[in-house]
Amino acid sequence: MRFSLKTSVVAVSTALVLSSFGAIQIAAADNSGQSNNIRENQYDENDTQHLNPLSKIVAMPIRNAAAGKAIIAGEISYTLNTPVLINPSIYVIWYGTWTNPCTATGSATPAIVNDLLKGIGGTNWYGINTRYYKQSTSGGVKTYVTPNVTWGGCTYDNMSLGNRLDSNTGKFTYNVVDKALTNSALTRDPNGLYFVFTSSDVTVSGFKSSFCGYHSALSPTYAASPKPLIAYSFVGDATGTSLGSCNGQGSTTSPNANPAADAMTSVVAHELVEAVSDPQINTWVDAGGNENADKCAWTFGTQSLAPNGSYYNVIASSRKYLIQQNWIPDVPGSCGTGITPPASAVTNTANVSFVKNVPATSVIPVVGAGGRGPYTYTISPTLPAGLFFNLGTGQITGTPTAGLAPTVETVTVKDSTNAVWDSSFSLTVTVPLAATTAVPTASLSFNAPITPVTPVTASGGTAPYRFTISPTLPAGLALSSTTGQITGTPTAVLASRVETITVTDSKNATATATFNLAIPTAATFTPTVAPASAVKKAMVTKSLTAFTPVTATGGNGANVFTISPTLPAGLSINATTGAITGTPRATLLVATNETVRITDRTGAFVTGVFSLQVSPAITATVAIANSTYARNVTLTFTPVTGGGSIFTPLAYSVSPALPSTMSLNTTTGLITGKAPTGTASRKTYTVTVSDAAAFSTSATFNLTIN
Incomplete structure (x- = not known):
């Protein structure tokens, strides 16, 4: 059943419209007299918080609205690429006046309801829901709801938002869920289903007069965008004069000798299977918008008689319950009280642990059953190097050659009809603690600050590590107990000796390694x-x-x-x-x-x-750049003079060689002799000046003989 509520309404009058049975619309009038489609799960515009939940909730109608407890005919169909809760975890919030509701036992209402949710998974009644699946594309793989329902946790809220959850206060059941998630009173599970169970002294508009429970989804305050949609459900305690509106049998007898609690359980079961198959109000519905449990509301199928004269049709957690039928989505579909759960993937070993480089004991962590064989198995993420996964049996074998921190591995089982189930386990590959000598010999300088050295390193095991050394280091040196590094200034001489470092991990595993330490005396x-x-x-x-x-x-x-x-x-x-x-x-x-x-x-x-x-730079200065003499005349001149250098004496040389009738004084640079008698000539000569340190420089002059 679907209807909408709005928080701005102060006084709500409802008109009930029936289409066959399950599709109920509730119209409401606010103080202005205007008719509105109102949204129960949205904060008032003036509220500072905005959860942006779905605009629709899906409710179970009261018993008298069932039009003679009629089963709604017509097939139910799936909308492609919409979600279902494959492995639902159930979280419970007991709101109002309850006594230790999370640990209650015996005939207390919370005990009866909690036991239903803890034991409903695996029953033939819940097996009907395993016919529902999700599918991304037409003809693609179908992932079916498993027969498992996991108890996720429970918390108690002693009316922290008051005793009215309606438009008068602007607080609603989804606010209770959001508060529990914001405060981490329950695990924040995007794949969970959160139930709010209110006591009889809490007012929820429409409860017992229009509906007995409902489910919807909300975007939680704690989450960052894009926010997930969290499935939640409301069921109230029907105690009081209107108990019959939400009770499947008499108000004086029930399977658990608590008519109000047993009334709640059928509604809880109704909302459970609907929220699992249609968590966001867009997945499995018929042409009239009815969900699976809507089509069978207030019909109970074959029943058994309990010793106290009440009737029941389901046993869960060793208790008897009278629970309405659920829709079996075959073609044609029908209502039923149960079917044998189909094939499933069940975690056989929840925690698998191997040791690196040690042959693994073969294990099948997840087993498939039922369905139509043969099965194929896949695993994600990929196993560590050295381990092998058998696609036909799901068995893991091999010798792991790499370590792995605890990792959730998901095994998917597919049968020959392409039906798919999955289940997960935790895989760990531990690496044995090892101590490795990184510096075989550490020769340190006496009385001088050392360059920090880490002679032994640790690996494997479980960090953090603790390092100790034996025998004790010489004076002035220290070993870091957390890093194994040696620092300091040795103030004692040490002949070479073997030091042993012991590494201890957080699990108290130990490993040792040695190195040589020497501190020689200062060398000459x-x-x-x-x-x-x-x-x-x-x-x-x-x-x-x-x-x-x-x-x-x-x-x-x-x-x-x-x-x-x-x-x-x-x-x-x-x-x-x-x-x-x-x-x-x-x-x-x-x-x-x-x-x-x-x-x-x-x-x-x-x-x-x-x-x-x-010395200053040595110099060679041209005194006479051009000298001209007649043939055979006596000549004397100093064409180049040396100086600058303090590395005396200076010496002179000339190149090419002077004519045989002329000579150069190597001490003074003076040229003397006679001009040659041969033919006239003109030549360029280079005079080099050198000092006593072998630094030199040179200059040129021209000599002409006419």
Whole structure:
């Protein structure tokens, strides 16, 4: 049955319209006298919260509206790509005045209703619902509702929203569900079905006068967009003068000696099968808009007589219940009190655990039954490397070669008619705890800060890990108990010895590994100046051939070179190698002692001294660019003069060779002799000026003989 409600209505008068039996529309008039289609499950426009639930709810009509308890003929059909609850989990909110409703026993109303929901799965009555399925495309795979109904949880709400859930307060049954989800009083399960059961002192407009229960869906406040649609249902305690409106048999006798509770159970069952097959009010309906239980409302089929004179047709949780029939969606369809549940996929082993690199004990975690064979099995997600899934039997075998944190695996079983069921289990592949030597030998420097080292690493097991070491580290060193890293400055010498690190995981599993630790005494550190006692000569603008004036032997490595005083501009020392390179741009006219300091990783150092002198650039100046002489005349002239360099004496040379009758003074650059007597000639000569440090430069002149 479908109708709509609106929260802005203060006083609601209803007109009941019957179409055959199940399709009921409720019209209402608000204070303005206007007729409205009103939505029960929507907040008032002035409310600050908006759940945006469905505009329709589907209700079970009161008994007197059943038009003679008629079964509604006509086939029920499925709307493609709409949802059903394949493996429903049931969550219960007892709202109002109840005594320990979640743990009640005996003949208490909550105990009777809770036991129905806990035991209805697997019964032949609920087996009818396993004929309903979902399907994405025409001719595609059909995924059927399983025979399982899981008890998800229970909570008690002692009228936190007041004792009226109607338009007078602007609070409704879906607000009760939303509040429980927002406060995490129940698991937030997008695939769950949430029941609200109200006590007799809670007013819900229309209850017992127009309907006995209903179901719908809401978008919860807690969820971010896009919000899921959560299925929920309402059933009230029918105690009172109107009990007969929602009771399947007399008001003085019932299977559980509690007529009000037994009245609730038939309504609960009605809403359960409807919400499972049509959770969002758009899935399984007939041409008149009736859902499966609507078509059989207030009809009970074959019944048995209980010892107390009441009647029952279902046994669940060892209790007897009188529950209305459900629609079997065959062609033609019919109402029934039960069928043997069809094929299903049942979790045989809920938790499967293997060990990495250890052959797995074969297991079939999910088994298929019923239906029409043969079966095919698939699994998702894919199993870890080394494990194999038998598509014909669902058996897992092999040797896992990779670890896996607890993971939900879903096995889908399909029979030869393409009927599909699935069920899940948890798979874990544990990796044994291992301790691995990462640094076989740690040789540390005495009395010097060490570079942190992690000699042993942990893997596998269950983190976090705890590290301990034996024997105790030398003074100044410490081991991190959480990382296994060694830090500090050793202040004691240690000959090489074996250290054992033990790793313990959170499950108290242990593993060990060893490494060698040594802290030698500081090595002898000896400087060498090369070449000893020599002055290194350099010249401005002349690139200096790299040289290393001071070296050292011994020490503890990682040497660092520094120099004092600062080198002339253009020169630098390599801090790692001690090599001096560059092209000087400034002079150092007087040989100056430079001190090179070499410091090792422990802070020990040695020094060496060398002398450095930088001369101005050597020059060659043309004094006579062109000299002309007659043949056989005596001549004397200095065409090029040298200077600049402080590395004296200077020396001169000429190229090409002068005529045999002429000579160059290599000390002064003076040319003397006689002009040759041969034929007239004109030649260009190059005079090179060199200093005592082998720096040189040159200039040219022209000589003409007439």
